[in-house]
Amino acid sequence: MVKRTRIKEVLESTAFGSEVTIKGWVRTFRNNQFIALNDGSTINNIQAVVDFNNTDESLLKRITTGAAVSVTGELIESLGKGQKVEVKVKSIEILGDCDPEEYPIQPKKHSLEFLRENAHLRFRTNTFGAVFRVRHALAFAVHEFFNQKGFVYMHTPILTASDAEGAGEMFKVTTFDIGNPPRNEEGEIDYKQDFFGRATNLTVSGQLEGELAAMAFGEIYTFGPTFRAENSNTTRHLAEFWMIEPEMAFYDLVDNMNLAEEFIKYVIGYVLKNNREDLEFLGQRLAEEEKQKPQNERSELGLIEKLEFVTNNDFERITYTEAIDILKNSKQNKNKKFQYIIEEWGADLQSEHERYLVEKHFKKPVILTDYPKDIKSFYMRLNEDGKTVRAMDILVPGIGELVGGSQREERLDKLTARMKDMGIPAEELWWYLDTRRFGSAEHAGFGLGFERLVLFTTGMTNIRDVIAFPRTPKNAEF
Numbered sequence: 427m428v429k430r431t432r433i434k435e436v437l438e439s440t441a442f443g444s445e446v447t448i449k450g451w452v453r454t455f456r457n458n459q460f461i462a463l464n465d466g467s468t469i470n471n472i473q474a475v476v477d478f479n480n481t482d483e484s485l486l487k488r489i490t491t492g493a494a495v496s497v498t499g500e501l502i503e504s505l506g507k508g509q510k511v512e513v514k515v516k517s518i519e520i521l522g523d524c525d526p527e528e529y530p531i532q533p534k535k536h537s538l539e540f541l542r543e544n545a546h547l548r549f550r551t552n553t554f555g556a557v558f559r560v561r562h563a564l565a566f567a568v569h570e571f572f573n574q575k576g577f578v579y580m581h582t583p584i585l586t587a588s589d590a591e592g593a594g595e596m597f598k599v600t601t602f603d604i605g606n607p608p609r610n611e612e613g614e615i616d617y618k619q620d621f622f623g624r625a626t627n628l629t630v631s632g633q634l635e636g637e638l639a640a641m642a643f644g645e646i647y648t649f650g651p652t653f654r655a656e657n658s659n660t661t662r663h664l665a666e667f668w669m670i671e672p673e674m675a676f677y678d679l680v681d682n683m684n685l686a687e688e689f690i691k692y693v694i695g696y697v698l699k700n701n702r703e704d705l706e707f708l709g710q711r712l713a714e715e716e717k718q719k720p721q722n723e724r725s726e727l728g729l730i731e732k733l734e735f736v737t738n739n740d741f742e743r744i745t746y747t748e749a750i751d752i753l754k755n756s757k758q759n760k761n762k763k764f765q766y767i768i769e770e771w772g773a774d775l776q777s778e779h780e781r782y783l784v785e786k787h788f789k790k791p792v793i794l795t796d797y798p799k800d801i802k803s804f805y806m807r808l809n810e811d812g813k814t815v816r817a818m819d820i821l822v823p824g825i826g827e828l829v830g831g832s833q834r835e836e837r838l839d840k841l842t843a844r845m846k847d848m849g850i851p852a853e854e855l856w857w858y859l860d861t862r863r864f865g866s867a868e869h870a871g872f873g874l875g876f877e878r879l880v881l882f883t884t885g886m887t888n889i890r891d892v893i894a895f896p897r898t899p900k901n902a903e904f
């Protein structure tokens with residue numbers, strides 16, 4: 427097999443006169459002469475120039491958009507604008523034909539909706555090439571960040587019997603014939619006869635298991651798929667999404683906020699440094715989209731400027747109570763412009779409120795802390811006031827909630843009382859409660875929705891466009 431060189435490497439080479447072999451997919455073929463070839467290693471195509479006078483007519487006909495080809499030729503300096511090198515073709519082999527009449531991806535700008543319907547082929551476009559290279563870089567940076575800090579990467583189970591968030595938004599898992607499950611004497615489905623001998627579901631979060639590990643390793647993180655059967659058909663929700671959940675012993679809420687802020691700045695900084703060309707392309711894309719919006723709705727900063735701003739400035743930190751005051755007194759609220767009017771303390775914030783705080787009021791990421799206990803999960807540490815918990819959510823412009831976390835309730839009596847109040851059966855979480863029985867300690871953690879991070883970093887606006895095969899209500903085609 428001939429060694430091939432990736433196009434990214436060839437484009438950076440100055441070894442003029444040397445022979446190279448490149449393999450990729452044809453983007454365009456102009457004037458029977460100029461092939462724009464891409465192999466996914468970079469957003470940029472390489473130009474391969476065919477000597478059409480000395481090439482078989484039948485071969486030329488097969489160089490079509492989408493075809494897989496192997497090209498061997500001489501690396502030469504390019505006289506064309508915007509490219510330093512090109513390849514003067516000596517031989518070309520068609521590896522896989524692509525019928526232009528049938529191939530859905532044409533050399534033109536397709537709508538994102540159209541590409542969603544062709545998600546199996548959309549990686550071959552500039553936009554999705556850039557998005558998924560950035561996604562990869564972010565994932566790599568996540569591991570790099572935690573590894574440098576000595577965190578242990580834990581793999582928590584996907585099949586589980588617990589509901590970590592207590593929100594009941596779970597996909598059930600069973601091996602029963604769902605049309606005819608075995609039933610007990612009361613006529614209820616008899617999960618004792620199921621594979622695990624009990625009812626199970628797909629995990630909504632790895633946090634509870636993460637806490638167990640933090641109580642041994644000190645600092646751990648998870649990074650895996652999580653599943654929520656919430657029927658929210660929005661541009662920010664997926665039924666299957668990836669979450670990063672660090673959990674740290676001996677951390678309080680302030681340590682937790684500091685870590686989360688440093689983490690977000692680090693991974694975005696990594697992409698700014700390593701994915702410049704993809705970000706420039708995505709920035710131009712976004713700028714064009716912004717032009718379609720009315721002037722007052724356009725964002726003031728370009729994509730790269732926005733990311734630089736986030737990495738260079740402190741996040742705002744305020745309590746829920748302070749946020750409610752800001753919202754209550756906002757013109758938006760007084761003029762009844764919010765869909766959900768904030769009237770009293772205790773209400774859960776809707777995404778319109780979150781976005782008002784970050785986009786209109788502070789114009790930067792905001793960490794909101796100390797929420798009322800009644801709108802948060804059972805495991806959060808109760809404050810002295812008996813009304814609020816040591817929760818923190820990080821909100822960012824254009825997205826809303828990116829992170830949800832808290833200092834955990836480490837006091838056994840307080841935790842069991844809270845679970846009782848909320849109707850969470852202690853017998854089912856006996857193993858979780860054991861951490862509070864045996865060497866309990868102050869600890870904290872958070873969960874960051876990976877796709878929301880990719881959305882923020884790429885400037886894309888629909889979460890379906892930053893995960894390869896989105897799972898949303900009525901959509902599991904590919």
Ligand code: 4AD
Pocket residue numbers: 590591630631632633654656662663664665667669671672827828829830831832871872873874875876877878
């Ligand atoms: O706020 P959430 O529900 O928190 C937890 O699951 C905690 N157990 C995390 C922890 O403390 N270890 O979810 C955390 C983040 C959200 O802030 C959001 O970014 C993302 O996960 N998220 C979703 N992303 C996409 N689609 C959904 N349906 C999401 N639900 C939550």
Ligand code: MG
Pocket residue numbers: 827829830
């Ligand atoms: Mg949350």
